[in-house]
Amino acid sequence: MNLRATRVFSIAALVVFTSVPALSETFSCKEPSSGDRVNRVAGGRDAIPADFPWQVAVRASGRFCGGSLIGRKFILTAAHCVDGLADAKGVLPPSAAVQVSLSNPHGQPAGETSEVKYVLVHNQWAGGASGSPHDIAILVLWSGFDVTDQAIINIPPPAIDPLYASPGTCAVVTGWGAMRVDGPLPERLQVASVPVRTLEECVQAYPAEDIGPNHLCAGYTGGGVDSCQGDSGGPLVVEGGPRGRLQVGVVSWGYGCAEPGRYGVYTRVSSYKKWIEETAARYKDF
Structure with a gap:
């Protein structure tokens, strides 16, 4: 099994996203043929950065992860990306620098950057x-990003999550993750279309793991895209709202990457919507 954090790489120029074009063609899931299977996010596709303005890169004391803008100064990510860095109140010591960057126009994780004040x-x-x-x-930022509402991803409440993240729904996952297990990182943001699986399929794929309703699995039975x-920490997104x-999922873990019968495992974010809202409310005026 591997959690899906990795090591950092460099940052550069500034960008502010202002709109989200139509993406209907992106949400198209088709089981790859054996010749088309590649062990990388995006199934071989570079993303158009402006299509995914909520996507951020998180650099946390030697770890590299993704994340999503859920507010101008609030980032949603995976716990294992930042675990152990802050104290019980979420305060970072001077030795634990955490930075969040937007994509630049070239799809590199090198756009506008902000330091993190609290890790919750x-x-x-x-x-x-x-x-x-x-x-x-x-993550609560010292200085929020100057973006429009379209750059902030919404989270469905638990009551309607099944309508948008039902089994078979085509979702998209984005990130700058490795192109294969322990492989190189891409220069540009990648996007992959992956179908949501049933909870039963997820449990069958990982019978020795603690899979439950707070998880969501997505991927193909034959592997190839993941x-x-x-x-x-990056977002799994569906159409709607x-x-x-x-955003219906946060990238969490899996066995290898894009292995047959081994779906990507995501944290189901609707299960934590109340916690997210209550946490953000406590820190909105820090």
Whole structure:
């Protein structure tokens, strides 16, 4: 099993995203043929950065992960990306620098950057254990990003999540993760279309793991397209909601990357919507 964080790489120029074009063609899931299978996020496709303005890169004391804008100064990511860095109140010591960057126009994780003030890991996260549930965290930025509402991804409430993230729904996952297990990182943001699986399929894929309703699996039975190391914390998104896109998952873990019968495992974010809203409310005026 591998959690899907990896090591950092460099940052550069500034960018502000202002719109989200139509993405209907992106949400198209088709089981890859054996000749088309590649062990990388995006199934071989470079993303158009402006299509995914909520995507951010998280650099946390030697770890590289993804994340999503859920507010101008709030980032949603995976707990294992930032576990152990902050104290019980979420305060970072001077030695634990955490930065968040937007994509630049070339799709590189080198756009506008902000430092993180608070790291708020879910209190039920089991401290870095592989496959543990509650793999979710919120980062509070010192300085929020100057973006429009379209750059902030919505999260569905639990009551309607099944309507948008039902089994068979085509979702997209984005990130700068490895192109194969322990492989190189891409220069450009990648995007992959992956179908949501049933909870039963997820349990069957990982019978020795603690899979439950707070998880969501996505991928193909034959493998070939998946999130991978370095994509941890990034968003799994479906069509729907007032802005046309909803985040239903946070990249968490899997066995290898894009292996047959081994789906990508995501934290189901609707299960944590109340925690997210309450946490953000406590820190909105820090």
